[in-house]
Amino acid sequence: MNKLKNLRVITALFFILLITLFFVDFKNLLPTKIHGVLHLQLVPAILAGSVLVVIFLLLLTFFFGRVYCSFICPAGIFQDIFIRFSKRGHLKKNKRKRRFSYYKPSNILRYSLLGLATVLLLFGSTHLLLYLDPYSNFGRMAANLFRPVVIFGNNLLADHLMAKDNYALYHVSIYNVTTAALIASIAIFLLFGILSVIRGRLFCNTLCPVGGLLSLFSRYSLFRISFDKETCNNCGLCERTCKAECINSKEQTVDMSRCVGCFNCLSSCKKRNAIHYRFAPVFKKQTVEKTEIQTTLESRRSFLALSGTILATAPILHSCGSKQSNGSKPILILPPGAVNLKRFNEKCTACHLCVAKCPNQIIQPAGLEYGLDFLLKPRLVFKHGYCNYRCTICSEVCPNGALRTLTKKEKMQTQIGIAHFEKELCIVYRFETDCGACSEHCPTQAVKMVPYKDSLRIPLVTPDICIGCGGCEYICPVHPQKAIRVIADVEQGVAKLPNFEKVEEIEDIDFGF
Amino acid sequence: MKRRDFLRKGIVAGVAASTLGFSSCKREKQSLNFDKLQESLVSDELTVESVPDLVAVMGGEPDVMLNKALETLGGIEQYIKKGQSVVVKPNIGWDRKPEYAANTNPILVGALVKKCLAAGASKVIVFDHTCDNWIKCYKNSGIEDAVKAAGGTMIPGNDERYYKDVTLPRGINLKETKIHEALLDADVWINVPILKNHGGAKMTIAMKNYMGIVWDRGFFHGNDLQQCIADSCTWEKKPVLNVIDAYRVMRRNGPQGKSIDDVSILKTLIISPDIVAADTAAVQFFNQVEKMLLEDVGHIGKGESHQLGTTDLEKLNIKRIRL
Numbered sequence: 001m002n003k004l005k006n007l008r009v010i011t012a013l014f015f016i017l018l019i020t021l022f023f024v025d026f027k028n029l030l031p032t033k034i035h036g037v038l039h040l041q042l043v044p045a046i047l048a049g050s051v052l053v054v055i056f057l058l059l060l061t062f063f064f065g066r067v068y069c070s071f072i073c074p075a076g077i078f079q080d081i082f083i084r085f086s087k088r089g090h091l092k093k094n095k096r097k098r099r100f101s102y103y104k105p106s107n108i109l110r111y112s113l114l115g116l117a118t119v120l121l122l123f124g125s126t127h128l129l130l131y132l133d134p135y136s137n138f139g140r141m142a143a144n145l146f147r148p149v150v151i152f153g154n155n156l157l158a159d160h161l162m163a164k165d166n167y168a169l170y171h172v173s174i175y176n177v178t179t180a181a182l183i184a185s186i187a188i189f190l191l192f193g194i195l196s197v198i199r200g201r202l203f204c205n206t207l208c209p210v211g212g213l214l215s216l217f218s219r220y221s222l223f224r225i226s227f228d229k230e231t232c233n234n235c236g237l238c239e240r241t242c243k244a245e246c247i248n249s250k251e252q253t254v255d256m257s258r259c260v261g262c263f264n265c266l267s268s269c270k271k272r273n274a275i276h277y278r279f280a281p282v283f284k285k286q287t288v289e290k291t292e293i294q295t296t297l298e299s300r301r302s303f304l305a306l307s308g309t310i311l312a313t314a315p316i317l318h319s320c321g322s323k324q325s326n327g328s329k330p331i332l333i334l335p336p337g338a339v340n341l342k343r344f345n346e347k348c349t350a351c352h353l354c355v356a357k358c359p360n361q362i363i364q365p366a367g368l369e370y371g372l373d374f375l376l377k378p379r380l381v382f383k384h385g386y387c388n389y390r391c392t393i394c395s396e397v398c399p400n401g402a403l404r405t406l407t408k409k410e411k412m413q414t415q416i417g418i419a420h421f422e423k424e425l426c427i428v429y430r431f432e433t434d435c436g437a438c439s440e441h442c443p444t445q446a447v448k449m450v451p452y453k454d455s456l457r458i459p460l461v462t463p464d465i466c467i468g469c470g471g472c473e474y475i476c477p478v479h480p481q482k483a484i485r486v487i488a489d490v491e492q493g494v495a496k497l498p499n500f501e502k503v504e505e506i507e508d509i510d511f512g513f
Numbered sequence: 514m515k516r517r518d519f520l521r522k523g524i525v526a527g528v529a530a531s532t533l534g535f536s537s538c539k540r541e542k543q544s545l546n547f548d549k550l551q552e553s554l555v556s557d558e559l560t561v562e563s564v565p566d567l568v569a570v571m572g573g574e575p576d577v578m579l580n581k582a583l584e585t586l587g588g589i590e591q592y593i594k595k596g597q598s599v600v601v602k603p604n605i606g607w608d609r610k611p612e613y614a615a616n617t618n619p620i621l622v623g624a625l626v627k628k629c630l631a632a633g634a635s636k637v638i639v640f641d642h643t644c645d646n647w648i649k650c651y652k653n654s655g656i657e658d659a660v661k662a663a664g665g666t667m668i669p670g671n672d673e674r675y676y677k678d679v680t681l682p683r684g685i686n687l688k689e690t691k692i693h694e695a696l697l698d699a700d701v702w703i704n705v706p707i708l709k710n711h712g713g714a715k716m717t718i719a720m721k722n723y724m725g726i727v728w729d730r731g732f733f734h735g736n737d738l739q740q741c742i743a744d745s746c747t748w749e750k751k752p753v754l755n756v757i758d759a760y761r762v763m764r765r766n767g768p769q770g771k772s773i774d775d776v777s778i779l780k781t782l783i784i785s786p787d788i789v790a791a792d793t794a795a796v797q798f799f800n801q802v803e804k805m806l807l808e809d810v811g812h813i814g815k816g817e818s819h820q821l822g823t824t825d826l827e828k829l830n831i832k833r834i835r836l
Contacts, residue, residue, distance in 0.1 A: 165636075167669070170669045171674060173672055359646050359648070359649070360646050385646070388645065388646055388649065427734060427735055431737065433736075433739065434714060434738045434739050434811065435713055435735075436711070436712040437713060437731075437734045439712035439713065440711070440768050440769065441644060441769070444771060445771050448712070449712040455715070455806075455808075455811075475731075475734075477731035477732070477734035478735065498771050498772075500771060500774045501774060503764045503775060503776070505777065506777055506779070506801070506802050509571075509779055509801055509802065510801065511781075511794075511833050512801040513569075513793070513794045513797040513826050513831070
């Protein structure tokens with residue numbers, strides 16, 4: 001039976017290592033294709049509309065219980081690491097290891113949160129899901145905490161090597177960790193850390209909407225943890241080792257709606273055979289545990305009741321949110337492939353993978369400047385860079401489909417905004433000296449220098465061919481208000497291709513001097 | 514010709530030739546000097562072969578033209594001494610492939626690095642303060658690969674931490690700026706720009722290439738770009754050579770270019786220690802394909818006012834070579 005646990009540990013390590021490495025790979029050395037593993041995450045799969053993945057995961061749960069939570073979910077695995085290395089996880093001499101104990105399920109909390117998150121999602125708001133989704137929370141930790149730590153280490157080493165004339169590594173300044181993202185990441189780090197050490201997988205069985213959803217299926221799973229009532233001597237070792245706190249050793253019951261499929265209980269049993277993981281469908285069993293049925297019924301009742309109240313309140317909540325975004329607040333510039341503000345907001349759960357992957361660090365999590373609706377959502381900031389003309393990495397890696405995958409050709413015509421020129425602020429107008437920094441950085445020459453006075457030239461914007469890459473805004477030397485700025489498109493458009501005219505070929509050219 | 518005149522000329526020529534011979538080819542045997550004297554004696558004419566002020570080569574591949582030009586200048590050993598550390602500063606501003614002519618030709622840069630190392634340079638460092646993402650620029654320009662293959666070192670220029678304060682006492686608008694420490698540390702440097710049309714500065718050639726050695730370019734744009742470019746060139750450590758790549762020339766929509774349609778292959782190289790003369794020659798060359806007046810490229814005239822060189826090419830000894 002230990003084999004199951006080994007399989008779990010190996011699979012879990014594979015997923016968490018790959019996902020973490022992908023997030024902290026600030027030089028983009030790993031192949032972009034690794035983002036494929038993220039499509040197995042439930043919330044991204046639902047939002048991306050990957051029906052097959054969702055069906056697969058639900059069936060997996062229906063067959064084997066919530067193994068997703070221990071094998072695939074990075075947030076779950078992350079908590080397991082905490083549990084493993086905390087004092088509670090260690091074997092203490094003369095004391096039984098992992099001293100968890102059975103608690104009743106917090107059904108009202110977990111199902112009301114699941115219900116609320118679902119209803120909000122149906123109304124096009126990721127408000128609750130964004131804060132509770134385990135993958136997104138793990139992503140934010142990886143992007144805003146682990147990645148900076150790795151970069152910091154790289155910089156120490158790079159500076160040391162450079163002092164010795166070795167340029168194998170280079171120093172990287174970090175611009176894309178914002179205050180809001182840092183606070184959110186530290187908060188969830190502490191929550192995961194503290195909660196897991198004290199109460200095991202309490203997060204997964206109360207706050208996590210994925211855990212909540214899967215519990216509805218694992219409740220009836222075909223393979224179940226169950227007691228061999230004659231062999232069991234009620235020693236309680238399995239209960240003490242159960243981080244889901246779902247084993248009641250006295251009653252010899254296992255709440256499969258909360259079991260995360262870690263299989264630690266199997267190896268904890270001194271009798272070895274007293275607790276099993278076996279094919280035992282609920283409908284086959286005549287002696288279904290009373291408690292289980294009761295909790296199920298109870299939870300169903302509370303679930304329905306809560307859903308009702310939520311349904312009534314959701315539209316109000318939603319309209320509150322949308323008012324903010326339509327008001328005086330500026331529109332945020334979305335990464336290319338977002339299509340439009342509404343779609344993006346409905347699909348993005350702020351996992352910050354695009355933030356971590358952007359080679360120019362211009363995708364940055366928003367604070368409250370665009371309202372609560374867009375808190376932590378990625379948007380473009382042209383302070384330390386601009387969007388590379390041919391780069392498509394953000395659109396490629398987004399697991400939620402919040403950013404549609406773009407080809408290079410599509411990207412070069414995807415208009416995320418349009419440059420607006422304010423002549424009165426421009427250097428050429430004010431000081432009558434040459435500048436042209438904006439036009440210099442314009443890849444399509446949508447910002448072009450045209451004759452102005454004498455030999456002076458001044459920028460002219462052709463909106464049709466502008467893609468809003470922000471090169472002009474980034475480089476404009478006017479402070480604090482730039483003379484040229486990108487105003488976001490609510491609906492990302494398709495820019496026209498610039499006119500390409502072949503220069504006349506020159507035959508027999510001379511030196512000319 | 515009178516005997517006295519002949520003797521006088523002969524002595525002058527002999528002295529000139531021997532000193533020249535000494536300075537230009539130290540390693541060669543002294544007998545060479547007498548060949549020159551012999552020639553002038555035979556032809557009864559005095560042709561003192563001095564090192565030209567400017568060499569322009571046309572019609573070859575970048576590395577071939579470089580070899581020819583350096584040979585005409587008396588070899589790169591004239592400019593780089595054994596054991597010196599060298600910085601080669603190309604234009605690597607944009608994430609563009611070589612065909613777009615937005616960056617200095619990688620073959621030229623690679624060949625130059627090789628030449629420097631062959632001349633005994635202790636190390637050759639290459640960098641640019643790029644406009645686009647520096648890693649993409651280094652890679653896609655082909656320059657990183659060319660430099661590494663030639664035995665040089667590419668170093669980053671993307672972070673303010675690498676730039677150190679320098680004062681420019683002769684500067685009019687730009688009196689102090691931050692320059693890359695690699696240049697401050699180097700014994701000599703070679704300026705290797707590409708000739709391009711430029712929306713802001715009208716042209717970008719050798720003087721404009723200084724904007725890739727400084728950190729704060731915004732100041733330039735905000736304080737009379739043309740004057741600041743000229744001011745930056747007054748920095749005490751001048752490049753020993755300005756090697757202007759005009760193999761592929763971006764004629765319009767510079768400095769980035771919209772497409773390959775903006776580019777003509779003109780297969781030309783201009784080299785001079787005089788940065789103003791080099792830029793002047795390059796503008797006049799460019800003027801043949803696209804109209805461009807020297808006075809519109811303001812920084813060149815301002816450079817002459819700073820006594821960085823001359824725009825009067827008539828005064829100079831220019832070698833024009835067609836391959």
